[in-house]
Amino acid sequence: MDFALNDLLSMLAATIRVSTPLIFAAMAGIFSERSGIVDISLEGKLLAGAFAAASVAAVTGSPWLGLLAAIGVNMLLSLIHGFASITHNGDQVVSGVAINIIVSGLTVVLGMAWFHRAGQTPTLSSDARFMPIDLPGTEALSSIPVLGDIYSKLISGHNLLVYVAFLSVAVTWWVLFRTRFGLRLRAVGENPKAVDTAGISVAFLRYRAVLIAGILTGIGGTYISIAQNASFIRDMSAGQGYIALAAMIFGKWKPLPAMFACFLFGFLDALAMRLQGVSLPYIGEVPVQLIQASPYILTVILLAGFVGKAIAPKADGVPYVKER
Amino acid sequence: MSSTKQPLPAWADILLIPLINLCIAFAVSSMIIYLIGENPLEAFKVMIEGAFGTSEGLGYTLYYATNFIFTGLAVAIAFHAMLFNIGGEGQAYIGGLGVAIVLLALDQTLPFWALFPLALIAGMLFGAAWAAIPAYLQAYRGSHIVITTIMFNFIAANLMVYLLVNIFIVPGSMTPESRVFSEAAQLPFMHEILGWLGITISESPLNLSFIVAIVVSILFWIYVWHTRWGYALRAVGFSESAATYAGIDPKKIIMVTMLISGGLAGLAGLNEVMGVQHKLMLDFVAGYGFTGIAVALMGRNHPVGIILSSILFGALFQGGAELAFEMPSISKEMVFVIQGLIILFSGALAYMSKPWLEKLFSLFASKKHSETEVD
Amino acid sequence: MRMQDHSPSIPLAIDLRGISKSFGAVQANKDIDLRVPAGTIHGIVGENGAGKSTLMSILYGFYEADSGEIYINGKLTQIRNSTDAIAAGIGMVHQHFMLVENFTVLENIMLGAESGALLSGSIADASTEVMRLEEAFGLQVDLQARIDEIPVGQQQRVETIKALYRGARILILDEPTGVLTPQEADQLFEILRSLREQGVTVIIITHKLREIMDLTDNVSVMRQGQMVAHVKTSDTSKEALAELMVGRKIRMDLDKTPAIPKETRIEIKDLGLVDAQKIRRLDALSFEVHAGEIVGIAGVSGNGQSELLEILSGMRSCSEGEIRINGLTITPQQTSDPEEIRHAGIAHVPEDRLKRGLIPRFSASESSILGYHNSPDYNGTILTKAAAIKNHCLHLMQRFDVRPADPDLKSANFSGGNQQKLILAREMDPQPKVLLIGQPTRGVDIGAIAFIHQQIISMRDQGSAVLLVSGELDELISLADRILVMFDGRIVGEVQAEEADERTLGLMMANAHSTEEKEATHV
Secondary structure, three states, X not given: OHHHHHHHHHHHHHHHHHHHHHHHHHHHHHHHHHOOOOOOOHHHHHHHHHHHHHHHHHHXXXXXXXXXXXXXXXXXXXXXXXXXXXXXXXXXXXXXXXXXXXXXXXXXXXXXXXXOOOOOOOOOOHHHOOOEOOOOOHHHHOOOOOHHHHHHHXXXXXXXXXXXXHHHHHHHHHHHHHEHHHXXXXXXXXXXXXXHHOOOOHHHHHHHHHHHHHHHHHHHHHXXXXXXXXXXXXXXXXOHHHHHHHHHHHOOOOHHHHHHHHHHHHHHHHHHHHOOOOEEOOOEEOOHHHHHHHHHHHHHHHHHOOOOHHHOOOOOOOOOOOOX | OOOOOOOOOHHHHHHHXXXXXHXXXXXXXXXXXXXXXXXXXXXXXXXXXXXXXXXXHHHHHHHHHHHHHHHHHHHHHHHHOOOOOOXXXXXXXXXHHHXXXXXXXXXXXXXXXHHHHHHHHHHHHHHHHHHHHHHHHHHHHOOOHHHHHHHHHHHHHHHHHHHHHHHHOOOOOOOOEOOOOOHHHOXXXXXXXXXXXXXXXXXXXXXXXXXXHHHHHHHHHHHHHHOHHHHHHHXXXXXXXXXXHXXXXXXXXXXXXXXXXXXXXXXXXXXXXXXXHOOOEOOOOOOHHHHXXXXXXXXXXXXXXXXXXXXXXXXXXXHHHHHHHXXXXXXXXXXXXHHHHHHHHHHHOOOOOHHHHHHHHHHHHHHHHHXXXXX | OOOOOOOXXXXXXXXXXXXXXXXXXXXXXXXXXXXXXXXXXXEEEOOOOOOHHHHHHHHOOOOOOOEEEEEEOOEEOOOOOHHHHHHOOEEEEOOOOOOOOOOEHHHHHHOOOOOOOEHHHHHHHHHHXXXXXXXXXXXXXXXXXXXHHOOHHHHHHHHHHHHHHOOOOEEEEEOOOOOOOHXXXXXXXXXXXXXXXXXXXXXXXXXXXXXXXXXXXXXXXXXXXXEEEEEEHHHOOHHHHHHHHHOOOOOOOOOOOOOOOOOEEEEEEEEEEEOOOOOEEEEEEEEEEEOOEEEEEEOOOOOOHHHHHHHHOOOOOOOXXXXXXXXXXXXXXXXXXXXHHHHOOEEEEOOOHHHHHOOOOOEHHHHOOOOOOOOOOOEOOOOEOHHHHHHHHHHXXXXXXXXXXXXXXXXXXXXXXXXXXXXXXXXXXXXXXXXEEEOOOOOOOHHHHHHHHHHHHHHHHOOOEEEEEOOOHHHHHHHOOEEEEEEOOEEEEEEEHHHOOHHHHHHHHOOOOOHHHHHHXXX
C-alpha cells in the first residue's frame, strides 16, 4: 500500500515538473491570443529563453541574471513578432514560424561561437541553477502518515520556478478577469473596432499582451535549461511550445482549464517515461520511440476531438486595419 | 493613417520588393556574422564561390535546389488554398520511406524503367498519406493545420528511427540504415546522363529528379491557372463563402490540395533516397521542408519564382557548407538563421518597404510631370 | 456651396468650415461647410459614396481632415482621434455596432470608460450612472444580458447609452434604421425627440427620405463629395431632396404590365429549419412561385429570409418540409447542393455580393463564370478556354453596361453598382427558369437601380419565376406582383401588389398587424 502511494506521488510530482514549462507557455499564449495575436513562436521563445539563461548563468554564475537575460531576450522576440503582426499587419503564423527557425539556428551558431561545444553551453553547478526548495514544515510534517508524505513529496520539494508557474496561472486569471486592462485586452481580441472607437489604442494593448507573453516564456525557458537541467542543449524545447498551444486550445483560452490540460500532457509524458523498458501484458515492451512520440500523438488526438474554431477569440489572428 | 500615394507598378511589386526583402535579410545576417567576429563580406564571398564558382559546386547547388523545388511547390499549392503546410519535413521523410519500400522489395526483380515510375508514385502516395490526417482534421474538425502538421513532423522523426533501427537495418550492422539498392533502383546522376550525350561535367549529387522537378513545376502552373480544378482551388483560397456559393466544396478542396501538397513534398524523398543516397537512412530531409516555406514565400507561390528561389537557397546551402569548412567558427546552422530571416522579411514583413517605395515612385512621377509641363 | 444663415441667435453645436479629405485619387470630401444649431435634429442625406460617412468619421476622429476647421460649440477644436471627439462631447452610434458580442451590456458600456484599474469598483459606479441615464431618457436595457442574446433594436440602445454615458451632447447616428422594423424606428425617433428636448444635438445620416421628413429640423444634402444644399425640412419635400441627391429628375415609376403567372415553378411545403445553435429559423413555411411572376419577401433582416435563400440555392439543408423547385425535390433526407441547383435551371443572385457573389481578388473574367466554371463552354478535357471566358465576360459587360468594360480588371476594383450588374448579368444570361434574388440594389447608386429593376421585370416577362428578397419596401412595392411578409421564420401576411402600402407591410413585419386592429381603425 505504502509502495503504491509512493509510486503515485512520485508520478504526480514528475507530472508537475514536466508540466511547468507548458504552463508558462500556455499562459503566454492566452495573453497573446486573447488580444488577437496568434503566437506560433512560443516554441522559439522557450528555446531562446533557455539559451539566454544558460549562457548568462554560465558566464556570471548567477541564475537570477540568467532569468533576467531570458526575459529580456524574449521580450525582444515579442517585439519583433509584435512589429510584424501589429504594426505591419503581416501574417502572424509566418512571423511565428520565422522566429522559430531563426532561434533554432541562432542558438546553435552563438553557442558554437561562444562556447565551442557543438551547440551546448557549459554544465552548471548547482549555485548557478534554480534548485528544488523545501517548503517550511516539511521536516516536522514528514512523520505524519499519508498527509506527511503528500506534503513532503508532492507539494514541497519542487523547484522555485514551479511554484512561480502556479502563481502565474492565478495572476493570469486575475489580470484578465478582474482588471480594467484585462477587460480591454479581451475586448480587443473579440472586436478591435469597438475598442478603437472607445478611444483606446488597439496597438498599445496588443503590444503589452505580447510583451507579457515574452516575460512568461522567458521564465519558462529559464526553467528548462537551468532549473530542470544543468545546461542548454540544442533544440531542447522539443515541441513543448506547440504542445502548450494545444493545451491552450483545449482549455478554451482560459487559464485554469489550460493548466489542467498542461497537467494532462505532463502526466502522459511522465507515465510514458515510467513505462520505458517495462513489459506490459499482451503488448510486451513499448517501443521507446512510441513513448517519445506520445505527447505529439496526444496533441493531435486532442485537437481532433475538439472543434476549436468556434471558440477562439473572434479577432484571433486577424490583423486590425482601419477601413475606409 | 491612409497613404495618398499612387499604387506601385507591377514590376516593382513582383521583383523589386522581394529583392529588397532579400537584401534586408542578408544585412541582418551580416550583422550576426560580424557579431561572431568574422568578416561578413569574406563570408559571402566564400559562399558565392562555393555555390557557383566550380562546376562541382554548381551541381551541388542544383541538387539542393531540386529538393527545394519539391517542398516549395508543396507549400505553395497549400498557400493557394490559404493553408499553411508546415509538414513538408515529415511528408518528405515518409515519402522517402515509400520510395525505399518499393525499391527494397522489387529492386532485384524489375528493371529501372519499371522501378522509376513505381518509386515516384510511391513517394507521392506516402507523402500524401502523411498529410492526409492533418488535412482531414482541418477540413472536417477545424483543427489548426499548423499545429497538427508540426506534430506529424515530430511523429515522423520518431517513426523513422523505430523503423530504421528495428526493421530496415542491415543484420549485424550498428548503423540505422537499410542496405544499398541495386543498380536498377538508382536514379542516374546528371553527370552520367550528360556523359552519355558526350558532355563532361564534374561529379555531384545532381540527378534525374531535377528533370522531374522541372516537369512537375510546369504541371503545377497548368493545374493552378489553367484548369477548372485550379480555379476551384484559388476560389476556396480567396473566398470560402463565394466558393460554396459556386457549388465548390471547400472541405474536399482542402483535402485534395493537402494530399497533392504532401505528394509534392514526398518527391524530395525520391531525390534523396533513389537519386543520391541509394539507401534509406536517418535525417535525409534535414530541414528541407522548412526551406520550402521560405522558397514559396519568396517565389510568391508561383513556379517560376519557386525555381529561382530554390536555386538561391541551393546556393545558400552549398555556400554554407563551404563556409563551415573555410570558417569553422560559423557553424552550418547559420544557413537556417538566414533562411528564417528571409521568411520573416519576405513573409511577415514583406511590405515593410512599400511606403518608402511609394514615396520614391510618386516623387519620380511628379518630377516627370513637372518636366513635361515645362515643355 | 456656402450656407445661408438661419438664425444667428441659436448657438451652433457644430460648425465645419472647408473640410476636405482625399483617399489616394478619390476625393471623398471637398470643401464642406456644415452648420448644425444646438438642440436640433439635423439630417444628412446622400447616395452611397456621396461622402456622408467620411465626414462623420472625421467628426468622430476616425480620420483627420486634409484641410478645414472644426468648431464645436463655438470653440475651434482639434479632433485627431476618438478620444478627442469624446472629450468634445461627440458620441456616435455606428451602422455596424461596435459591441463585444460575448460581453454583457454593462461591460460594453464600461469599456474604455472604466472608473478605475480594478473592475469591481468600475462595475458599481457604472451601474449607478447607467440607471440614471435610463430614467432620464427612457432607454431600458438589461445590464447583465449578453450582447449576442438581445435583439438588434436593444443592441442599438446599448450603443446609444454608451455615447451618453461618456457625456455626449452631440449624438451622431449612421443609418440607424437599416436593422429596425418601422415600428422600432418610430420608437427610436421618440427617444431622439426626447433627447432633443433635453438639449442634445442629434445628427442622423440616412438615405431614407421618409425619415428625414418625419424627424429632422434641418437637412443637408451631399453629392459626390460636396455639400450641395442646406434646407429647413419644413421648406422641402421628398421629391426635391431626391433630385438634389442625384442632380437630375428621377423617374420613380417603372414600365410594368400586370403579371400573367403560369405553371408553378417553386412549391414550398411546411419548410422548417433549426440551426446548429438549436434556434428555430424557419417555421412551417408554405408558398408557391409561378413562372412569369415576381414574389417579394419582405421583412427585417434576420427573420429567416437569408436562410430561406440559402436552402433554395442549395447552400444549406432544411430540417423539415419539402421543396419542389423546377423539377428538383428537396427534403431533409434528399439534400441538394449549389451545383445541382444550377444544373436544374435555377440562378441565384446572393445577398452579399462581396462575400458570395464575386471573388474580389479574381479578375472580372474569372468572376463572370463563378458557379459555371465547370461548364464545357469554358473547359476542354483538361485546360480551361481562356478566350471563351473572356468573350463571355465582355458579352455580359455589354449587355448590362458594366463599366469599365475590362475583363482583366480585378473584381474588387469595380464600383458596387457595377459589381452588382455583373453578377446579375451572369445569373440572368442563361435565361434561368427560376431566379432567386437577395438585396439586388443594396449599396447601388440610383442610376443603376432603375436599370436593375427593369432587368428583373424583363426576366419575369420572359417567363422566369422570380423570388425577390429585399429590405427596401419601396423596391418590393414597385417590383413584386405579390408580397409575402416574414417574421420569426414564418409567413405572417400576404399582400397583392395593388393593395401594398408601407404602413400595412411595416405592421406585418413587426407582427403587429391583425385584422381586428384594421377594423377598429375604420370605426
